[in-house]
Amino acid sequence: MLEAAGRENPRMDAELLLEKVTGMNKIQRMTEGQTILDEKAAEEYAAFLDERAKGRPLQYILGEWEFMGLPFSVGEGVLIPRADTEILVETILETGEKESLRRGLDIGTGTGCIPICLEKLGHMDMTAVDISPKALAFARENNEKNQTHVDFVESDLFTALPDSLFPLDFIVSNPPYIPAADCEELMTEVRDFEPRNALDGGKDGLDFYRKIVAEAPARLRDGGWLFFEIGYDQREALFALMEEAGFVSVACRQDLAGLDRVVFGQKKEEPHV
Template sequence: MSLRNKTIAEALREGKQRLRSAGKDAYAVEAELLLEKAVGLNRTALFLRGEEPLSAEAAMQYEGFLAERESGRPTQYILGTWEFMGLPFSVGEGVLIPRGDTEILVETILEKQQTEPLRTILDIGTGSGCIPVSLSHYGKFEYVLAVDISRKALGYATKNAAANHAEISFYESDLFQNVPAQWRGQLDAIVSNPPYIPKEDIAGLMTEVKDFEPINALDGGADGLDFYRAIVAEGRAWLKEGGWLFFEIGYDQGEALRTLLADFGYTEIGIRQDLAGLDRVAFGRYTGKKEGA
């Protein structure tokens, strides 16, 4: 059905119905966000001017947005930006969409910084840069480093750091491979939201995720723990004595991470839950003997 000659309010109702029929759980919010972008109005103006006619240009654009969403393309990619920790982040194909659950990871680090001298931190698999940008913005870090194996993701991360006035050193790197050697044994903390979906579970993910978001940001190997094992093991050589390791984890991975961290000499291990009471963050302090020492 064409949206031409509709009022803004009528177009919104039509958009909600279309996305609801397409099986989108958050159809009302998404229809509203897409219409805001199409007409260039914020939420308040959208409702105050609901009886005004929708321009032909806005109608065409909104129809296009709805068609993209019906096909499964994530709303965040259609909008081109998404909010994380109250900050705006550019997103698009090739970069993982920042999610609210990851804010718990950032909050955990900021809370730990209140009692621990965390001044240097490395983010592994930075994606959009939402973690290091937020830490730089809200924390008290002297040096923030971030790596990703994807050049495309680093493009978004660099853009987001500049937009949010965050000073971050980015490196194209497979885990620690291209981190400057000067940082070995010098980091107060390492953080990562690594790929943690078991390979066989990826096919069962929502279309928005499995068909649009980068697979290398999702696939955590047979049991979802491949990247945790690598970072936990190799991270010991990069942390200062007593340095901290922080992870976002899957809802059922808490005990596995607790065991993994303990096996590699980490202590003061903690598992933090999200608002739904599911495991979401794992952390520990490395106090074991340095490799090669």
């Protein structure tokens, strides 16, 4: 049914939905595969398959998705955590060990997966903002689920944050970066279900990068860092934006597919007189 509907991973989707209905894990499903579903479970499974066939994201149907080995609640109104973003988190964790990064801010946090992982895995003191109350509700639920203490704030970029929070060791963002005209070309489950304001980065996809790069230096300590997830073809534009704003040691990391995925740089340290 899912294959006929053109879903990308029909077997995996069908198996994960079956595990949700039965409460079985993968091993139980494989060893107890002859179990007959009762009528209620069979109806629930058929309904889930119908939703998935119509394009509703698997993660929204499951209600939870794993990121960096941790569980995150997801649903309509919040961007689904993706494996590409794990490269961003890993880059910060690795840089943090060398540069003693302890206090950070995540802009456009969505599910809260970035700051929660940084606190849980890197013992960092994190604040995170999002303009969407619905996204923040998921983020706070995930904060509790993972027993972390990230401070989530409803804010349009830096506007609602107190001056006492700054300067920070680092700022991170996975902002909307898809050019507006390209949003209509996205896969059905992304275009029709995930929040547009978490995808649309303006005419050239760079609107939010420009705003953050312009405001970040005043909020970072000397030698502080700025980290971004980017689209595969935005490396040169981000290098130019950050270097023009005075960032040094600007570098790029690629994802597992070999595509440019993370750009980061350091605020230049001013000589002390």
